[in-house]
Amino acid sequence: MRYLTIALTKGRLAKKTLELLEKTGITCEEMKDPASRKLIFTDEEHKLKFFLAKGPDVPTYVEYGAADIGIVGEDTILEEQRKIYEVLDLGFGKCRMCVCGPKENEELLKHQEFIRVATKYPNIARDFFYNKKHQTVEIIKLNGSIELAPIVGLTEVIVDIVETGSTLRENGLQVLEEVCPLSARVVVNPVSMRMENERITQLLKEIKAVL
Numbered sequence: 001m002r003y004l005t006i007a008l009t010k011g012r013l014a015k016k017t018l019e020l021l022e023k024t025g026i027t028c029e030e031m032k033d034p035a036s037r038k039l040i041f042t043d044e045e046h047k048l049k050f051f052l053a054k055g056p057d058v059p060t061y062v063e064y065g066a067a068d069i070g071i072v073g074e075d076t077i078l079e080e081q082r083k084i085y086e087v088l089d090l091g092f093g094k095c096r097m098c099v100c101g102p103k104e105n106e107e108l109l110k111h112q113e114f115i116r117v118a119t120k121y122p123n124i125a126r127d128f129f130y131n132k133k134h135q136t137v138e139i140i141k142l143n144g145s146i147e148l149a150p151i152v153g154l155t156e157v158i159v160d161i162v163e164t165g166s167t168l169r170e171n172g173l174q175v176l177e178e179v180c181p182l183s184a185r186v187v188v189n190p191v192s193m194r195m196e197n198e199r200i201t202q203l204l205k206e207i208k209a210v211l
């Protein structure tokens, strides 16, 4: 029997993902060692292989079939636009994609056509403003600390993840509009879904049972 390969997201989602897999009886001890630099782990008993990758790379591994399955945030799935199946909502990693800014820019957002929007998620921002709101905005891609953009005058608003709201509050910003709710999802390569349907369906069933 060949190994099923599962790509997991490093960082915030990793702990909850490993806890979930352990509940289904999969051994994750090795992956939890913070000192380890090893990239790929196997569970011989279940014939599974795991690796931890950067979030935006997880859909890439899954689309090309280097991983059969991936666990990744809905934000990353929407942004990366890969040909993969989204099969299960894991219900953790909950947060919201929002348009945020200083309160005084709320009116600009409603009435001004040419506003600037900073974001790590240009595709999500483009879809929201162009397709849903029919508003032509200038989208500026940043790689982190997005909340800085309206504070230093780079843009009027941002499109970013809001979880507790602390980052916004501590920087004098607020949610001006919600784009969509988000959570961690299981994604599957379409060919694997056909070729390994029985094993993948069984694994999803076991995950669902412990959610």
Ligand SMILES: Nc1ncnc2c1ncn2[C@@H]1O[C@H](COP(=O)(O)OP(=O)(O)OP(=O)(O)O)[C@@H](O)[C@H]1O
Pocket (backbone or CB within 6 Å): 009, 010, 011, 012, 013, 055, 072, 073, 074, 075, 076, 093, 094, 095, 144, 161, 162, 163, 164, 182, 183, 184
């Ligand atoms: N407060 C939050 N901020 C960011 N992502 C969150 C938050 N809460 C849940 N998530 C989810 O966790 C996923 C991974 O978040 P993480 O912070 O590890 O990655 P990142 O911020 O994109 O990466 P990096 O910090 O390496 O640039 C996100 O894609 C999102 O789905």
Ligand SMILES: O=P(O)(O)OC[C@H]1O[C@H](OP(=O)(O)OP(=O)(O)O)[C@H](O)[C@@H]1O
Pocket (backbone or CB within 6 Å): 143, 144, 145, 146, 147, 160, 161, 162, 163, 164, 165, 166, 167, 168
């Ligand atoms: O609502 P909160 O609980 O404050 O969480 C939201 C913040 O967390 C994320 O940033 P992250 O810590 O990933 O850093 P980054 O800005 O470098 O992406 C996100 O981009 C927000 O800035």
